[in-house]
Amino acid sequence: xxxxxxxxxxxxxxxxxxxxxxxxxxxxxxxxxxxxxxxxxxxxxxxxxxxxxxxxxxxxxxxxxxxxxxxxxxxxxxxxxxxxxxxxxxxxxxxxxxxxxxxxxxxxxxxxxxxxxxxxxxxxxxxxxxxxxxxxxxxxxxxxxxxxxxxxxxxxxxxxxxxxxxxxxxxxxxxxxxxxxxxxxxxxxxxxxxxxxxxxxxxxxxxxxxxxxxxxxxxxxxxx
Amino acid sequence: xxxxxxxxxxxxxxxxxxxxxxxxxxxxxxxxxxxxxxxxxxxxxxxxxxxxxxxxxxxxxxxxxxxxxxxxxx
Numbered sequence: 001x002x003x004x005x006x007x008x009x010x011x012x013x014x015x016x017x018x019x020x021x022x023x024x025x026x027x028x029x030x031x032x033x034x035x036x037x038x039x040x041x042x043x044x045x046x047x048x049x050x051x052x053x054x055x056x057x058x059x060x061x062x063x064x065x066x067x068x069x070x071x072x073x074x075x076x077x078x079x080x081x082x083x084x085x086x087x088x089x090x091x092x093x094x095x096x097x098x099x100x101x102x103x104x105x106x107x108x109x110x111x112x113x114x115x116x117x118x119x120x121x122x123x124x125x126x127x128x129x130x131x132x133x134x135x136x137x138x139x140x141x142x143x144x145x146x147x148x149x150x151x152x153x154x155x156x157x158x159x160x161x162x163x164x165x166x167x168x169x170x171x172x173x174x175x176x177x178x179x180x181x182x183x184x185x186x187x188x189x190x191x192x193x194x195x196x197x198x199x200x201x202x203x204x205x206x207x208x209x210x211x212x213x214x215x216x217x218x219x220x221x222x223x224x
Numbered sequence: 225x226x227x228x229x230x231x232x233x234x235x236x237x238x239x240x241x242x243x244x245x246x247x248x249x250x251x252x253x254x255x256x257x258x259x260x261x262x263x264x265x266x267x268x269x270x271x272x273x274x275x276x277x278x279x280x281x282x283x284x285x286x287x288x289x290x291x292x293x294x295x296x297x298x
Contacts, residue, residue: 107235
């Protein structure tokens with residue numbers, strides 16, 4: 001890390017000088033862009049299908065292919081966003097890897113529990129995700145990414161962010177890394193992370209597993 | 225009792241502990257702290273209110289300082 005790291009700023013974010021810093025303004029802008037892009041995708045695939053049907057009703061199979069694309073592309077985007085966080089103990093969790101040390105997993109979970117409040121601790125046990133309230137919204141942190149529920153609870157951002165060298169770190173330690181970085185500099189954290197999805201919370205919720213939905217619902221309730 | 229811990233493959237390792245009046249304990253903690261920073265770790269001071277701050281010097285009055293690895297976009 002840079003010796004010249006500015007106080008209060010995440011050094012990892014300062015190293016990305018070419019990347020625009022995340023802020024309330026950039027999140028609002030990015031959210032609008034994602035909505036416009038999704039609307040564009042729907043328009044681009046739906047219009048030809050409608051035109052085909054108007055010209056020749058027998059072109060229904062080709063029109064259905066267009067409609068299927070209009071349905072599938074936004075769905076795939078949401079699925080990608082839903083995959084980002086990786087809850088502790090989920091199928092893709094480090095705790096499930098060959099060679100994972102159960103004792104280390106317990107120790108790491110204990111420290112993570114010490115770092116969060118009672119309510120969040122309970123939610124970790126139920127969902128494998130840590131909820132953390134920030135200025136930009138309510139964050140849900142997993143091993144490899146984070147969801148951000150914006151104020152109002154209707155829009156969700158999904159980010160991929162991980163430890164630079166995660167080798168052999170227990171699952172809860174990976175989440176603890178992200179939690180500490182988030183607490184150190186929320187905007188910097190969002191700058192370092194790679195945006196995977198932004199859109200309506202219900203779109204992402206449909207693609208989450210049952211445990212993650214519990215956490216998303218709790219975060220949305222806190223932001224409503 | 226203040227603690228300096230490192231997140232690692234064991235879950236975490238307590239590198240040093242010191243009391244507020246324990247000068248020698250704090251000095252030993254500072255040595256361990258600097259060695260970890262040299263190895264590229266990031267030091268995060270956890271405050272009682274739940275916020276955190278990156279520190280490059282080990283505060284004598286800290287309750288918990290956690291050494292973590294840098295993060296990156298996925």
